[in-house]
Amino acid sequence: MAKVRGAIDVDKELCKGCGVCITACPTHVIELAKQVNGKGYNYAHMENPEACIGCANCALVCPDSVITVYKINI
Amino acid sequence: MATIEIKDIIKKENLVYGKTKILTDNIMHYCPGCSHGVTHKIVAEVIEELGIQDKTIGVSPVGCSVLAYNYLDIDWQQAAHGRAPALATATKRLMPDHYVFTYQGDGDLASIGAAEILHACNRGENITVIFVNNAIYGMTGGQMAPTTLLGMATATSPYGREVALHGYPLKITELIALLPGVAYVTRQSVQTPAAVRKAKKAIKKGFENQAKKIGTSFIEIVSTCSSGWKLSPVDSNRWMEEHMFKFYPLGDLKDSEKANEEDYKKYIE
Numbered sequence: 141m142a143k144v145r146g147a148i149d150v151d152k153e154l155c156k157g158c159g160v161c162i163t164a165c166p167t168h169v170i171e172l173a174k175q176v177n178g179k180g181y182n183y184a185h186m187e188n189p190e191a192c193i194g195c196a197n198c199a200l201v202c203p204d205s206v207i208t209v210y211k212i213n214i
Numbered sequence: 215m216a217t218i219e220i221k222d223i224i225k226k227e228n229l230v231y232g233k234t235k236i237l238t239d240n241i242m243h244y245c246p247g248c249s250h251g252v253t254h255k256i257v258a259e260v261i262e263e264l265g266i267q268d269k270t271i272g273v274s275p276v277g278c279s280v281l282a283y284n285y286l287d288i289d290w291q292q293a294a295h296g297r298a299p300a301l302a303t304a305t306k307r308l309m310p311d312h313y314v315f316t317y318q319g320d321g322d323l324a325s326i327g328a329a330e331i332l333h334a335c336n337r338g339e340n341i342t343v344i345f346v347n348n349a350i351y352g353m354t355g356g357q358m359a360p361t362t363l364l365g366m367a368t369a370t371s372p373y374g375r376e377v378a379l380h381g382y383p384l385k386i387t388e389l390i391a392l393l394p395g396v397a398y399v400t401r402q403s404v405q406t407p408a409a410v411r412k413a414k415k416a417i418k419k420g421f422e423n424q425a426k427k428i429g430t431s432f433i434e435i436v437s438t439c440s441s442g443w444k445l446s447p448v449d450s451n452r453w454m455e456e457h458m459f460k461f462y463p464l465g466d467l468k469d470s471e472k473a474n475e476e477d478y479k480k481y482i483e
Contacts, residue, residue, distance in 0.1 A: 158247030196231035203251025
């Protein structure tokens with residue numbers, strides 16, 4: 141059982157769906173959504189939220205700074 | 215054990231990492247996955263960490279990053295094509311207590327602005343140069359740049375760059391490392407979290423060198439241009455790792471602080 145739980149908050153309307161965060165995620169949490177945002181991009185979202193450890197790797201490589209990362213200890 | 219819902223985690227007190235306040239809320243005009251976005255972000259974070267927002271003046275180039283003044287909440291100037299180091303020289307000499315940096319692409323710095331950058335570095339101006347090298351002219355539609363790799367197809371070299379026709383790619387960073395005026399020359403990239411952290415450290419050092427007045431700091435960021443390279447953002451990162459890093463190896467090329475220390479040791483021994 142993991143001792144930390146993380147979560148990311150993606151600004152859907154600003155995400156351009158480049159997918160760089162998907163390859164940066166060590167626990168394969170992020171996928172591109174099937175829906176599109178106002179610009180027509182498939183935005184990034186948490187497909188597998190239980191696995192998130194709040195490492196902030198996705199937010200570090202995000203070119204548009206749309207990811208905010210939160211973490212709690214359990 | 216009670217299940218934890220995402221809304222319980224997403225609270226202000228649990229914040230780990232978010233957008234820095236130096237970055238404005240304007241939507242970046244860069245293509246999806248562009249390295250400029252990450253580079254802007256780490257420059258903004260460094261400015262925030264050093265607490266120099268009101269003392270920093272950026273000089274933006276001509277190229278994709280010409281509109282950088284829309285995204286970083288600091289003072290900016292916009293230079294003619296390639297002339298950012300000349301403008302930064304004047305700014306720094308008039309306001310020596312300010313932090314002045316230029317933000318240039320390879321088409322701006324290595325081609326039309328090659329003379330300006332070489333002489334600014336040779337004079338050892340106390341400025342920081344951030345050089346984003348994606349081996350192509352991105353804004354104008356993917357033409358061949360001086361830094362384009364051999365064999366790389368672009369709009370103006372559709373059969374790949376050839377030595378006989380186009381000459382060799384220019385390693386401008388290696389040239390600059392030879393000049394005595396420069397204090398710090400390094401080559402970094404921003405495609406992985408580890409690389410972003412290293413690049414941020416390098417940029418921070420570049421800004422700190424301005425306070426020490428030890429010469430020019432030159433930071434090259436090897437980056438991607440997914441639109442110009444006609445690849446997806448993730449594929450262009452992979453292509454960069456496979457091809458660009460062979461010709462443009464990462465790491466410090468010159469760190470005069472260390473060199474000075476060794477020289478100093480020579481005298482006391």
